[in-house]
Amino acid sequence: MTDDEFLRHLDDYGASPERWPPDLRADADTALARSPALRAALEQAQSFDRLLASPAPAINDARVARLLTTVSSTVRGRPQDSVVMLLLGRMPRRAVAGFCVALLALGWVTGDWFAGHLAGPAVLRQGQELALLNDEVVTLFDGDSR
Numbered sequence: 001m002t003d004d005e006f007l008r009h010l011d012d013y014g015a016s017p018e019r020w021p022p023d024l025r026a027d028a029d030t031a032l033a034r035s036p037a038l039r040a041a042l043e044q045a046q047s048f049d050r051l052l053a054s055p056a057p058a059i060n061d062a063r064v065a066r067l068l069t070t071v072s073s074t075v076r077g078r079p080q081d082s083v084v085m086l087l088l089g090r091m092p093r094r095a096v097a098g099f100c101v102a103l104l105a106l107g108w109v110t111g112d113w114f115a116g117h118l119a120g121p122a123v124l125r126q127g128q129e130l131a132l133l134n135d136e137v138v139t140l141f142d143g144d145s146r
Contacts, residue, residue: 001027006038015045 001009006028013019020028032038082090091099 001031003031003035003038006031006035007041010041010045015042015049 001024009020009024009028013021013024017025017028032042082092083096084090088099
């Protein structure tokens with residue numbers, strides 16, 4: 001077994017020899033006997049396994065509360081001079097306000113232009129109904145089945 005194979009198997013099966021397949025254990029022992037670097041890697045993996053097996057440290061609620069208070073007071077104390085806009089990045093507040101007003105004006109102008117230039121449905125005679133059978137096709141229906 002090469003050093004790279006041993007390290008790959010160490011990543012796959014962990015540091016406990018009982019988790020390794022029996023046919024790999026003998027080759028792993030031989031590789032460990034000849035290489036101090038592999039022994040160091042095994043010790044490191046064993047310490048990592050012990051760390052994962054140990055209980056999680058207790059969380060001090062008072063310390064978390066102090067941390068959150070410190071962060072929130074720092075953020076509140078710093079004035080926000082700019083706003084992050086999607087696809088445009090950070091911009092000053094006045095530029096963002098002007099951009100929004102320009103977009104509203106553009107929407108108003110184009111909406112008014114479209115309302116005046118798009119053809120509406122044909123004038124209906126009495127007894128006729130307008131039916132939209134499709135988004136693109138306007139159909140006049142007089143009520144008679146043919």
